[in-house]
Amino acid sequence: MVNARLSAIGMSVPEKVIPNSYFESLIDTTEEWILSRTGIKTRYHAAPDEFTSDLCVRAVQDLVVQFPEVSLEDVDMILVATTSPDQPMPSMACRVQHRLSLSHAGALDIYAACAGFSYGIVMAKGLIAGGVHKKILVIGAETLSKVTDFTDRTSCMLFGDGAGAVLIEADKTGNIGGCITGASGEGGPDLYISGFAESIDGQPLKMNRCIVQNGRKVFKWAVTKVAEQMPLLAAANGITLADIDWFVPHSANLRIIEALSNETGVPMEKVLESIVDFGNTSSASIPIALYNGIKSGKVKRGDKIMIFGFGGGLAYAGTVITW
Ligand code: UT7
Numbered sequence: 001m002v003n004a005r006l007s008a009i010g011m012s013v014p015e016k017v018i019p020n021s022y023f024e025s026l027i028d029t030t031e032e033w034i035l036s037r038t039g040i041k042t043r044y045h046a047a048p049d050e051f052t053s054d055l056c057v058r059a060v061q062d063l064v065v066q067f068p069e070v071s072l073e074d075v076d077m078i079l080v081a082t083t084s085p086d087q088p089m090p091s092m093a094c095r096v097q098h099r100l101s102l103s104h105a106g107a108l109d110i111y112a113a114c115a116g117f118s119y120g121i122v123m124a125k126g127l128i129a130g131g132v133h134k135k136i137l138v139i140g141a142e143t144l145s146k147v148t149d150f151t152d153r154t155s156c157m158l159f160g161d162g163a164g165a166v167l168i169e170a171d172k173t174g175n176i177g178g179c180i181t182g183a184s185g186e187g188g189p190d191l192y193i194s195g196f197a198e199s200i201d202g203q204p205l206k207m208n209r210c211i212v213q214n215g216r217k218v219f220k221w222a223v224t225k226v227a228e229q230m231p232l233l234a235a236a237n238g239i240t241l242a243d244i245d246w247f248v249p250h251s252a253n254l255r256i257i258e259a260l261s262n263e264t265g266v267p268m269e270k271v272l273e274s275i276v277d278f279g280n281t282s283s284a285s286i287p288i289a290l291y292n293g294i295k296s297g298k299v300k301r302g303d304k305i306m307i308f309g310f311g312g313g314l315a316y317a318g319t320v321i322t323w
Contacts, residue, residue, distance in 0.1 A: 003174020004128040006121070006321050008070045008167040010063025011291040012055050013044040013160075013278065014143075020157065027153035034157045039254020043160030043279025045145040051086040053095040055163035055284075056141045060100060063165050066295075070167055077106045077136040079123060081116025081283040083193065083312065084142045085109065092141065106133070113191070114250045114311025116140055116283035117164065121307070122179040122317050124168040134170040139163060140283035147193055149210035158253070159211065160279030164287020177320040178236030180229055187221055187314035190214040222256050222310050227263035229316065233306065237320040241266050244320070245303035246293060250310050251275035251285040272298070272305075282311065299323050 019042055020031040034040055046055070064072065080092040093107035112119040117140030124136040141163035150156045168176070186201075191213045194205040206212050226249065234241050247266045249257055251274045261268050274281065274289040281288060286307050293299040301323060308318035 002129055002131060002170050003172065004125040004176045005169050005171035005174050006166050006176055007169050008063050008067035009164065009287060009291050009294060010059045010061070010066055011162065011164045011288050012058035012062055013162040014046040014050055014055070016045050016047065017042050018045050023157045026150055027156060029153055029157065037255065038158060039275050040157065040279050041276050044162060046143045046161045050143070052082050052084055052141045052143045052163070053086050053092050053099070055143065055161065056080060056092055056096050056139050056165070057099050059139060059141065059163040059165035060096065060137060063167060072100065072102060075102050075105045075135045075137055077108070077127060077133040078102065079108055079110055079120045079136060079138045081110040081112060081120045081138070081140045082142055083111065083113045083116065083282055084144050084147050096137070096139065112315050112317070113313055114252065114282045114285065115309035115313065115315040115317045117286050118307055118309030118317035118319065119181065119315070121168070121176065121319055122181055125176045125179060125319070128168065128170050136168045137165060138168060139165040140287050142282045142284050144211065144280070144282055147210050149208060149212070154215050155211060155213055158280045160281045162278055162281040162284040162288055164284050164291055166287060175322045177322065178233070179317070179319040180233045180236060181317040182229070183313050183315040184221065184225065185313065187217070190217045190221070191312040191314065218314070219253065219256060221314055222252065223259045223263060225316060226308055226310055227260055229318065230264050230266070230306070230308065233308070233318045233320065239304070239320070243304060244270065244306045246270055246272050246299055246305040248272045248286050248289050248293070248305060248307045250308065251278070251289060252280050252311065294323070
């Protein structure tokens with residue numbers, strides 16, 4: 001049987017750091033409110049001429065620098081999870097394929113918002129286990145600052161830009177375990193970026209092409225749904241939550257993560273987050289947190305890492321990786 005191994009990871013963020021004080025002149029808020037209600041200290045915003053595909057390319061270039069033993073020459077599939085592409089077509093995966101000259105690779109974008117990276121890992125594992133592909137790049141990348149409504153005081157301070165990339169290879173033993181996917185599609189109107197349709201399930205959409213959210217509803221759904229699913233994901237891997245060395249949830253809000261820790265008993269010391277320094281980077285938040293956990297030496301070889309993505313859709317996906 002062919003298994004899938006996550007073997008290398010890279011990341012990138014734009015240069016410009018945005019502190020909480022930046023929002024004090026834009027909206028009715030304070031640095032203290034943002035820190036205490038979200039946990040965020042800083043986030044990064046892309047330059048006007050910098051887009052999601054640029055961050056994707058730099059994250060993959062960083063992956064090769066960090067893990068010089070891996071080769072990208074025979075990458076045969078690129079999956080990019082994003083909700084803020086440079087444009088709807090061509091896909092970000094095709095841009096990466098071209099810009100990194102990965103001419104033997106197929107290319108596909110995954111459209112699952114903050115759960116996109118986790119969905120990408122699940123898809124990559126399936127494609128490798130099914131013998132369809134052997135070496136897959138999975139990238140989570142966003143320039144959410146391009147789709148942020150900077151007049152909306154309930155959301156504009158949350159979002160940041162960034163990208164994380166992992167390499168997943170066919171391998172005898174593998175290190176990607178059991179997976180879980182799901183969605184609460186009825187929550188679509190609670191978190192959206194408008195497109196062509198002017199309503200969803202009969203509810204009119206704000207047509208400003210920016211992220212619109214019902215923060216309280218999404219918060220509640222996230223805590224309830226993820227806390228319910230985490231033990232099931234552990235069981236799908238033949239373990240309990242006590243056996244997890246690291247928990248890497250989507251970094252939407254530090255208070256969501258703390259609530260999950262309270263609900264499930266997984267202590268905050270076992271959490272890897274990217275919310276404090278990078279804000280909510282949607283599909284990039286999990287690989288950025290994982291990257292920094294590995295780079296800082298916290299994550300050791302053999303550690304069991306539960307990743308859990310959740311967000312717009314409302315969709316979720318998770319798996320357990322043994323690093
Ligand atoms: O990746 C997934 C995408 N999104 C999410 O996961 C979002 C999840 N939700 C959240 O993170 C939180 O709901 C928010 C951070 C968006 C909001 O925090 P909250 O604690 O749920 O605030 P709230 O909406 O319950 O509002 C509490 C108070 C209100 O004032 P009153 O009515 O208590 O007087 C708001 O008017 O905070 C006020 N408020 C603010 N105050 C200062 C709302 N936004 C701000 C602000 N600065 N920016």
